[in-house]
Amino acid sequence: MRSSPILRQGLEECRVYWENLLRACGDMGDLAEARRLHARVLASDHSRSRFIANLAVQMYGKCGSARDARLAFDDIDAPNVFSHSIMISAYAQNGHLVDAQRHFDSMLERNDVTWNAMIAGFGQHGALPDVWIFFSRIPARNAVSWVSAFQAYAQKGHLREAKSLFDQMPELSVISWSAMLTAYADYGDIQDAIALFERMPEWSIVSWNAMFRAYAWNSRLREAEEMFHQMPEWSVVSWTTLLRAYARHGQLHRAKVVFDAIAERDAIAWVAMISGYGQEGCVLEAFAMFSRMPKWNAVAVNAMATAYAETGYLLQAEELLRSVPDPNSVSWTPLVTALGIRGEAEKSKEIYDAMPRHDVVSKTAMLTVFAQNRHIDNADHLFREMDVRDSSSWSAILAGFVHNLGLPEARDVFGKMPSWDLVAWTLLLTANAHCGELQAAQEVFDLMPDRDILAWNAMLAALAQQDHGESFRALELMCLDGVNPNEFSFLNVLLACSHIGVLVAARYYFLAMAADHCLAPLKAHYLFVADLLGRSGLLYESEELIHSMPFAADDVAWGSLLGSCNVHLDEKRAARAAEKIVKLNPDISSPYVLLSNICMN
Template structure:
């Protein structure tokens, strides 16, 4: 009956029938208990399982291997549950006692498997330590090659690196498996120096490395760019007979190629007796890394086997070297294209600025995942097509079941910030919080940028203050946002907080700081910050920083000092700096320096009519009408027209761009009728437009 109930997964019936069996004084045997215990296990009926355990002891089956193994399995499963930790430790103790009773009879390998299973289920350090105690005290030798490596690996998984060191140091007789567990843990924590140092200890102790050891050590040499140490490891590869090991050989090729030693990588490849598709891929990727696409393609054509990874490697090589024509040819003949292949090609078009082909390929795709959508959205974002970013994001939400990632949301928030689409940005903020991205660093940085660019400084500050973790971008975004919107004092206050928290400023930070000083008129303080870039942080000022100083002096009305600063700059002033100076001349009505700035701008941008417009406004304000007329002629002689400014507005969950006198919109007649109506209302209230101030004469 028990067997039949088990086969039909009628576990409750097994336990009920067992209770009847005991009440009727029928003695269970070595076949009864395992079936009843398995039913308790499947139901997670631990209380009933413990009662059955007491009957196991009563009826003398504590040393029965079949019964004991089932008990261990039941308690081990309890150890993987969400019970309080004290129960986990109780079950570990019970398992240890069962193991002690079974040790003389239970096969050694089976006992090891039980402890390995227990270790894999552990979530806390106390559990791991309790199991280690039982292993050493009751069951297995500390140098056991199965349980101890698992114990060490688990220590790294639960962030108990120092305890892993302690366990490792206490092992008297270490083998390659024990060392490999430590190497793997160090690699996961990017402790590459420790890998190399421990490998030296391994060799000194005459422990022979195996095929798993060398790749981990070589990867550490690669990450540290420690080519000399890598060559020494290579010599040991030859010494211990792993010259033809495909896994070791592929890692050697990767190391040499990444260090620019392609000839060494080729020699390793040529000396390998056995090569698999991974080896061929490593060598071809080595050529790609070093810009030798001809050799990469030649080897690709010779490869006896090509899997999708090898095809994608060659495809990506062409894309990274901006040879989209060859990439497309290869893509078109590629057999069994997978989604990764399509996404690689899609991102190739996007990153190389060919948005039209990116769109065409996206529409051809029969299957799309989040990387496909992100590729198209990212392509639009990187090429300044922010309206399409928002449109594609809405399409993704409406047409697919794909969920956005943080990369998606960051691109959308950036587009909202550039377009001033505040309402949609707020919706994305709510969406991000509801889908688990509330504390995501990248999303929070995007939100700060959005609110700052849209003038919602309080919202930007709230996001910043509520962030659990901040990086340099977080500080730079909020400081620059505050500075641009006239909150210079707060920007400087945050700069002080930034330094106190140990975050080192960079060149972008100082753009915000200098901008803050400029808006506040803090000339002396601005120069002090400018000098501290070099003296305290070893940051070489870039032309944008020099431009900030010119703006600082210009806003303060120190125009002659600004010209002197420009003349002494170690870099040649660009159009932005002279335009900044020209704008300051308009504010302070300095015609002489304005004419100097225009002459410099004519040399840099001879066909830019905007420069004439600005100086014309200065002449007009000074009522020098003769020069206004002269500039109008000079502007006409450039043969260029000033590009109209483009604005955007959110309308019905969308963003519409428009120019002055724009008639492209389908409802342009209704829009202009409404605009004329508003103008009539203003005029009726006594408003008189100042056409001179608006620069309508130019």
């Protein structure tokens, strides 16, 4: 008996209902909710629908459970090539690259979606040699193949190779233009981003958002605001990018104004506010925002747990995570990391051991905790036991040897890495610099295929510590290379000025921050200049700068002035500085000692 058109329409509408739920749940990343929803699907009339089953596999992959994705896949009556492609993506998204490769090899039929899933999966985890192998072997490349390969190189900082792929693309779309623009922006190459934006044949809302994000993510808030007002239309992404830019830079009042102005707030906007409050230590405001959120997802829980953990509310972070029906490893990782930062490596290991499962993310976090707390042998042991390693894992163990001054071991790890991204190059540079090998650090820097803001800052830091005069020349070369210096670049240059006592240069670079680069000096910049003024005998100017800076002066600032007063025998000013120090820190006696020395002299 044939079904009526009305019945068929009802069934299709019902299928659309389940389809929307499965997609939305995957976007939320809530594994517990995903399992509940899947149970409802299996009890419905669509339990044997291959299309719905494919979406269930995809949902589990996005929720971080390759195991559940595999169980859902195995329940499909006759999986097609799309089912296999989605399963490969679920493996790859969650770091199970060996399983993804094995599944791919077992397939009798493959299409471009399958090949692209492998390229994107290996690219996501920084396995660039594998990306190139699959990109080279793919029978017919389409736009997705080109963009996936290009993004894999761009995300790991290989901008030269990414640009080469971009230039070879047979057809450039809005997506490829915007992806290249985003790559420049992510590595601080604003000038190339601007040039590319101006070359684009047309600007869509995607390209506007990409250029706007480039300014916002690189501390160019003034230009970001100007571009925001120039945009022909604003999407949710536009509003959320502006909100996140303000939140990242600690301008929470402005971020809240933008948040209140968004008509339809998505989860990203809520999480941005929670994270912003957490970064500034405003944990009560973060919790208030979290409590107001209409529906929590895994990302929101992670953001709130991170806010608790990073502000020292470790018990609350643990209680929140334990209240979630099925927290994933990503949820627990911020607590593991926060305990490590506080020096509580043993407690961090307890939390790690109690986690329901370990993936490459949680293992890398624990590895980093060991390295940070001088347990480099434990870090090395954990690294050797990892069956799956991504670029972050390699970088973590490399950073461990760097921070523990293990230069031979760092060089050995670097030589064994499957591919080198900018993080790895920069860490090797830093390893040489920390061990006094400035010439070797310079050689590493010269060999880098590309240099981003982090690489330049690492070289500036090395020069500031050992070859102070070259720091000034390096800053000029950095600008000529099209990389805009940031606050830390100038911090290194001012450190070099402090080491050699060059007040004129320090004043020049301090003023150039705002005048030439639209950068607001941090407290450390003010303190370097104030210290140099004091050491040069300009005690009045030093005290005035401390008073005028837009930060509360701490005992370090007043201690620097007191030390200068001791050298230049300014008793009255020394007494004022000592009084400030004692008010801020009544338990220390050094101000009285220095003050008595001045009086005796």
